[in-house]
Amino acid sequence: MKREKPKYKQIVDAAVIVIAENGYHQAQVSKIAKQAGVADGTIYLYFKNKEDILISVFQEKMGLFVENLQKILDDEISSSEKILRMIDNHFRVLATDPHLAIVTQLELRQSSKDLRLKINDVLREYLLLLDSILVEGFQNGEFNKDLDIRLARHMVFGTIDETITTWVMNEQKYDLLSLAPKVQQLLLHGIQAK
Amino acid sequence: MKREKPKYKQIVDAAVIVIAENGYHQAQVSKIAKQAGVADGTIYLYFKNKEDILISVFQEKMGLFVENLQKILDDEISSSEKILRMIDNHFRVLATDPHLAIVTQLELRQSSKDLRLKINDVLREYLLLLDSILVEGFQNGEFNKDLDIRLARHMVFGTIDETITTWVMNEQKYDLLSLAPKVQQLLLHGIQAK
Ligand SMILES: CCCCCCCCCCCCCCCCCC(=O)SCCNC(=O)CCNC(=O)[C@H](O)C(C)(C)COP(=O)(O)OP(=O)(O)OC[C@H]1O[C@@H](n2cnc3c(N)ncnc32)[C@H](O)[C@@H]1OP(=O)(O)O
Ligand SMILES: CCCCCCCCCCCCCCCCCC(=O)SCCNC(=O)CCNC(=O)[C@H](O)C(C)(C)COP(=O)(O)OP(=O)(O)OC[C@H]1O[C@@H](n2cnc3c(N)ncnc32)[C@H](O)[C@@H]1OP(=O)(O)O
Numbered sequence: 001m002k003r004e005k006p007k008y009k010q011i012v013d014a015a016v017i018v019i020a021e022n023g024y025h026q027a028q029v030s031k032i033a034k035q036a037g038v039a040d041g042t043i044y045l046y047f048k049n050k051e052d053i054l055i056s057v058f059q060e061k062m063g064l065f066v067e068n069l070q071k072i073l074d075d076e077i078s079s080s081e082k083i084l085r086m087i088d089n090h091f092r093v094l095a096t097d098p099h100l101a102i103v104t105q106l107e108l109r110q111s112s113k114d115l116r117l118k119i120n121d122v123l124r125e126y127l128l129l130l131d132s133i134l135v136e137g138f139q140n141g142e143f144n145k146d147l148d149i150r151l152a153r154h155m156v157f158g159t160i161d162e163t164i165t166t167w168v169m170n171e172q173k174y175d176l177l178s179l180a181p182k183v184q185q186l187l188l189h190g191i192q193a194k
Numbered sequence: 195m196k197r198e199k200p201k202y203k204q205i206v207d208a209a210v211i212v213i214a215e216n217g218y219h220q221a222q223v224s225k226i227a228k229q230a231g232v233a234d235g236t237i238y239l240y241f242k243n244k245e246d247i248l249i250s251v252f253q254e255k256m257g258l259f260v261e262n263l264q265k266i267l268d269d270e271i272s273s274s275e276k277i278l279r280m281i282d283n284h285f286r287v288l289a290t291d292p293h294l295a296i297v298t299q300l301e302l303r304q305s306s307k308d309l310r311l312k313i314n315d316v317l318r319e320y321l322l323l324l325d326s327i328l329v330e331g332f333q334n335g336e337f338n339k340d341l342d343i344r345l346a347r348h349m350v351f352g353t354i355d356e357t358i359t360t361w362v363m364n365e366q367k368y369d370l371l372s373l374a375p376k377v378q379q380l381l382l383h384g385i386q387a388k
Contacts, residue, residue: 158356
């Protein structure tokens with residue numbers, strides 16, 4: 001597998017930095033090669049083209065991300081606690097890597113239909129994991145039995161995503177991670193007074 | 195004001211169609227002129243360049259949108275009902291104009307920092323209106339007194355936005371408008387069982 005070739009990780013990490021700093025459209029393969037400290041030709045041993053780099057980088061990082069989250073969720077904790085862990089994990093990964101946050105919140109939002117379908121295909125993995133938490137909570141009685149899983153997915157992911165994009169647009173200048181418990185409470189209870 | 199010049203509206207409407215069908219980066223000014231049935235030079239009487247067209251189109255539509263919503267909100271109804279009207283209005287405007295929906299959900303998500311700051315500056319108008327509903331509900335006791343207005347804003351807007359983007363990515367093939375009451379209930383009560 002190409003993932004195991006020695007320079008693969010080096011190129012992936014360089015691509016995140018170059019895409020975050022230049023924008024996807026200005027991130028030439030030669031810039032990525034330079035950042036990775038490899039020859040331009042080496043990149044093509046691993047990737048077909050720039051689009052392939054973007055999708056592969058996202059797949060690679062998403063794979064690790066979902067694997068890590070899966071482990072966290074394997075603990076015997078309530079479904080509400082799983083929602084918190086999920087938010088915490090998501091905020092944590094992006095708060096500790098400013099370049100990754102710019103790539104996920106701005107550069108992966110490509111409007112070209114073909115490319116976007118490939119990006120969203122990778123995102124699906126994560127959303128299915130979210131669905132599994134929602135279904136579990138629904139079955140064990142923690143979550144509302146009338147829950148529309150699709151809309152609940154949009155609420156949970158949409159709230160996380162909007163919170164992060166605002167933080168990125170504000171130059172990541174306040175503490176994102178500390179917002180996780182408040183975001184979880186909002187998602188659990190909504191805005192109405194009890 | 196240039197808004198009152200006769201061909202302004204014609205160009206704005208043409209721009210929405212051309213940007214939706216070609217993508218912002220492939221939407222040449224000459225294509226917009228052709229769609230509007232005006233000479234290329236005419237466009238430059240109204241707009242400096244393509245970026246100016248995108249921002250102006252968004253400002254123009256947002257202006258009408260917010261004005262319309264403001265009227266709806268002037269009615270003497272509860273804050274929860276205002277949230278519903280807001281969702282309904284948002285879904286309705288996009289569900290009745292497929293091109294507008296593609297532009298708002300995909301083409302306005304530009305990653306270029308300068309352009310994005312201008313886009314988000316226009317979006318702010320709408321979010322401030324949302325804040326005013328949240329603050330009102332907070333003051334009249336309908337909404338949770340511990341509400342973090344900023345996070346509540348992210349939840350309400352993020353949920354609406356994610357629901358619409360998913361509908362756009364699914365080729366707008368199901369009824370978006372009918373989801374409004376369920377989305378409102380989710381936002382009011384959250385996912386937890388009562
Ligand atoms: C042609 C078609 C047109 C159709 C029109 C009509 C049809 C309907 C359309 C409606 C939908 C339109 C959707 C299109 C949107 C495209 C853009 C997106 O991608 S949207 C989807 C993606 N979303 C986005 O792109 C939105 C990203 N967000 C933003 O860019 C901004 O929030 C804003 C500009 C939107 C509002 O700004 P504003 O309200 O002015 O300000 P903030 O609250 O941000 O910050 C104020 C201060 O508070 C600080 N602070 C904040 N939070 C915290 C905290 N938790 N702890 C501590 N501090 C915090 C912060 O640092 C700042 O500090 P300082 O600087 O004063 O020191
Ligand atoms: C290098 C950095 C890497 C870092 C990685 C690690 C760090 C953390 C990262 C995590 C965050 C990553 C964020 C980056 C994301 C970039 C993309 C965005 O912009 S995200 C922000 C913007 N958001 C997006 O771009 C997401 C847009 N959403 C989508 O594209 C898709 O939902 C999906 C592909 C995500 C999931 O798809 P899937 O789960 O497979 O399917 P659906 O449910 O959609 O549909 C299934 C069927 O149900 C039908 N149906 C659905 N609802 C309704 C309804 N209410 N009534 C009736 N029917 C409905 C529907 O028509 C379809 O019918 P059919 O075709 O079977 O007949």
